[in-house]
Amino acid sequence: MKGIVFLISITFAYSCQNDKKDMTKPIAPVAKKIAKELIKHEDVRVDNYYWLNDRENQEVIEYLNKENEFYSKVTEHTKGFQNDLFFEMKSRIKEDDSSVPYKQNGYWYVTRYETGKEYPIYSRHKDTLEAPEEIMFNGNEMAEGHDYFKIGGISISPDNNLAVFGVDTVSRRQYILQIKNLKTGEIYSDRIEDTTGGAVWANDNKTIYYTKKDSVTLRSDKIYKYKFGELAENDLLIFHEKDDTFGTAVYKTKSKKYIAILSYSTLTSEVQILNADNPDGEFSMFSPRVRGVEYSISHYENSFYVLTNKDEATNFKLMKVSEEATTSENWKDFIPHRKNVLLEDIDIFKNYYVLSERENGLNKLKIVRWDNASSYYLPFGNETYTAYVGTNPDYDTNILRYGYNSMTTPSSVIDFNMDTKEKTIKKEQEVLGGTFNKDNYKSERIWATARDGVKVPMSIVYHKNTNINEETPVLQYAYGSYGSTIDPYFSTIRLSLLDRGFIFAIAHIRGGEYLGRQWYEDGKLLKKKNTFTDFVDCSKFLIENNYTSAEHLYAMGGSAGGLLMGVVINIAPELYNGVIASVPFVDVVTTMLDDSIPLTTGEYDEWGNPNEKVFYEYMKSYSPYDMVKKQKYPNMLVTTGLHDSQVQYFEPAKWVAKLREYKKDTNILVLNINMDAGHGGASGRFESLKEVAKEYAFILDLEGKTPLSQKK
Incomplete structure (x- = not known):
């Protein structure tokens, strides 16, 4: 250093x-x-x-x-x-800047900054951007009195009424979770300490799952379930990752159908799943861990798509498996392993899937229709650029949002129509000063x-x-x-x-x-x-x-x-x-x-x-x-x-x-x-x-x- x-x-x-x-x-x-x-x-x-x-x-x-x-x-x-x-x-940075709005579950979400202020303001607009702004969190007001302040992952309930969020005022990444009523502005008194800062909602609008850290080692080792309105001390321990070489996390699939618990180490991963409509149910094992085998899952219709290095797929491959029988012996190759192409990620849409690849060091984004009617790469004509899939929470859309910049070109946020192949630059990073x-x-x-x-x-x-x-x-x-x-x-x-x-x-x-x-x-x-x-x-x-x-x-x-x-x-x-x-x-x-x-x-x-x-x-x-x-x-x-x-x-x-x-x-x-x-x-x-x-x-x-x- x-x-x-x-x-x-x-x-x-x-x-x-x-x-x-x-x-x-x-x-x-x-x-x-x-x-x-x-x-x-x-x-x-x-x-x-x-x-x-x-x-x-x-x-x-x-x-x-x-x-x-x-x-x-x-x-x-x-x-x-x-x-x-x-x-x-x-002086080169626009102080009153804002993110490109993205739509999720009927609301447009925006993160913006005000001139002379240090912290972001998180807001949203119902249905259209012309609707009145609803400020969810003003980081500048919340940071008052703290030498350090950071808001963790903000997660909105499916009915859009509640938000669970984390706050760190020490800078040890030990967040206190709280819940805010977005209709009344009330922040409820329940405080859950020593968390990773994020949480996910079940589809009942009252059950959340969150990850706790060991207070000494800071290892993320426990998943808890909390029902809104009940005392935090009554939270139910759902999973304890006892192998101290592993951490654990909880998230929701883009399809909103499943809540997933991930156990991970540098070389190995394991996932458990639960239908998000059944928060009182038991998690089931997706596929047991095998040392040296990493995998992550994406859900589409009645199948899972598994990004994995199984079968010595050093650069990873994509496999497919039915919801009904998810263990690894049932996985079938969907995109085979390629020696010279690293498969980094997959993003799921209703009519398309998008692959993030890397070949000879360069980012590549491949767009493929599920019906295989078309597939193509986005063109990038440079050797020192960065391209990546952006925020795409909406499943039922033909618009892919991605980002692009190079060592000489400021960042752009681009909306790409996967049907017409037309692109719209939603924002170009401004470099002030003239x-x-x-x-x-x-x-x-x-x-x-x-x-x-x-x-x-x-x-x-x-x-x-x-x-x-x-x-x-x-x-x-x-x-x-x-x-x-x-x-x-x-x-x-x-x-x-x-x-x-x-x-x-x-x-x-x-x-x-x-x-x-x-x-x-x-x-x-x-x-x-x-x-x-x-x-x-x-x-x-x-x-x-x-x-x-x-x-x-x-x-x-x-x-x-x-x-x-x-x-x-x-x-x-x-x-x-x-x-x-x-x-x-x-x-x-x-x-x-x-x-x-x-x-x-x-x-x-x-x-x-x-x-x-x-x-x-x-x-x-x-x-x-x-x-x-x-x-x-x-x-x-x-x-x-x-x-x-x-x-x-x-x-x-x-x-x-x-x-x-x-x-x-x-x-x-x-x-x-x-x-x-x-x-x-x-x-x-x-x-x-x-x-x-x-x-x-x-x-x-x-x-x-x-x-x-x-x-x-």
């Missing part, structure tokens, strides 16, 4: 202990060392900063505050520039050769006036885990880099699914190191082909991408002038051995279970915290949130403390902790831009692109 003259000149206390100290310069906090032995498989690791794990310890909070103070002092000369960047990025012209930017896809000979794609974008040579600054970004694909997308925020001569590069490294499911399989468990070496080899490609040089190359990643940053600076620190590691997952071994830490057990199929020696040793061999060594490191900005539920704050805190102890350079190393937020950062629409402004100011300052008025 080097530099300009001022930043080079900073000398930290830990690197000049024998020199005369300049008391006018900021002194980095030095964490005390309390040795703690961690023993596994007869291997002893000593963690001198383990004590930072205790957030209830006032000394820990004081230390974190000192880190924030140090960050503020080191970056004080960029404060004005950060502010300028914030207003620059904010200076943006998409023709001023160029994007392309380039391919680096990894050390094992595999070709790794990168999507890059830059201003057409940027001279590409060894002095060109490049920000290289990647994630590379969980099969999550970072598509080439448009960003108004990114323009602040491009307009200052930066190239922005997304490295589509193994561990994601950009080139299909096998691309993911080749970047996890005992092949995880491919993720890291792919990133490094992409960096070397950029340098060797004169896109930039080590003096002007910057790297950025967050969460699992922050782990990527941690490994990269251990194995190839000389390639980068600066690195931003956001909420980085860097203490891999210790975290994965502690099953009381939120979300750990569900990660075993991604990283491996270190209780098994082979995974322990492999994990330790790349764990950023364990592999810190006495060497030079790039300039670094590390960010975290005190209430982060995904990557606990103490991982980056300990990592920074250890880096300070070991690093043999005078480069910058700062840690910025948001004491009010969690994994996603600030909750406000524009407050989050301030965090981006900090990150951009850091690398622009290292690159010497801070306005002279801001330098000392």
Whole structure:
């Protein structure tokens, strides 16, 4: 998750202990060392900063505050520039913006923002958009008095009278569920704590199903049934997922006929179903879990369509089964497995189904009539674009709503008539300020050769006036885990880099699914190191082909991408002038051995279970915290949130403390902790831009692109 003259000149206390100290310069906090032995498989690791794990310890909070103070002092000369960047990025965004309305069950739903306000307003109109607006939730009013605020999934009852919603005011993704009467405006007193924030209604308009989290591990492990009007403490436990490597969720099929309980792990899934007209009935097993087999279901008429990797269908296939006999031995191929095409999703309509596919890294949307009278792909003429199926809750329609953007083209929301093939652009993202012209930017896809000979794609974008040579600054970004694909997308925020001569590069490294499911399989468990070496080899490609040089190359990643940053600076620190590691997952071994830490057990199929020696040793061999060594490191900005539920704050805190102890350079190393937020950062629409402004100011300052008025 080097530099300009001022930043080079900073000398930290830990690197000049024998020199005369300049008391006018900021002194980095030095964490005390309390040795703690961690023993596994007869291997002893000593963690001198383990004590930072205790957030209830006032000394820990004081230390974190000192880190924030140090960050503020080191970056004080960029404060004005950060502010300028914030207003620059904010000025491109339409403040009084609104979503494209979508129709569901007789109402048009809209999410809109008001000028000067941070939070969304959720509203609806009955029958037509000309009907009076009904404000369901005003996030700005609800957020008053909270440092952090987020509304979870809003679910409307079938009769349109009630809404169940979740609220998180801590930023640990532990939502309190409540119910609102949309006719009277009353919010009922019942409060259900420790939920995922979403719920689904049975067709009786009074029964809801919701998912509870374990209050310690935050694993979604229980499904409850609640009948409106009864006490929440009388809620009935419907299902308990006892395998701690699995999570669970509940949802309703688009047909509205079934409520489904999903159990899921990285490699395996299982579904139970119940007719939504019979909320007091018992859920039945759709098909029992089989390790390594993933499946999801869509309902149409009297059949289910099953998206699955069954029968070694690495890139997934679509199978069909009757409602009457749903277990896997009854599944029949509907769309066979294809070696070079990843089948990502299916959307069901009355007369059509729409397939979301990925071939050679590119999104493809295929429209097929159920009667097979026609089938065709939507045309996209680019190599660095993103296309996706949008919000389509209406089953009985011939209109497909989809989204499109590219690295140079702002987002569009498009309604496509699947009968006539006519499209209507419902909304194009506005880039305010009057200076943006998409023709001023160029994007392309380039391919680096990894050390094992595999070709790794990168999507890059830059201003057409940027001279590409060894002095060109490049920000290289990647994630590379969980099969999550970072598509080439448009960003108004990114323009602040491009307009200052930066190239922005997304490295589509193994561990994601950009080139299909096998691309993911080749970047996890005992092949995880491919993720890291792919990133490094992409960096070397950029340098060797004169896109930039080590003096002007910057790297950025967050969460699992922050782990990527941690490994990269251990194995190839000389390639980068600066690195931003956001909420980085860097203490891999210790975290994965502690099953009381939120979300750990569900990660075993991604990283491996270190209780098994082979995974322990492999994990330790790349764990950023364990592999810190006495060497030079790039300039670094590390960010975290005190209430982060995904990557606990103490991982980056300990990592920074250890880096300070070991690093043999005078480069910058700062840690910025948001004491009010969690994994996603600030909750406000524009407050989050301030965090981006900090990150951009850091690398622009290292690159010497801070306005002279801001330098000392």
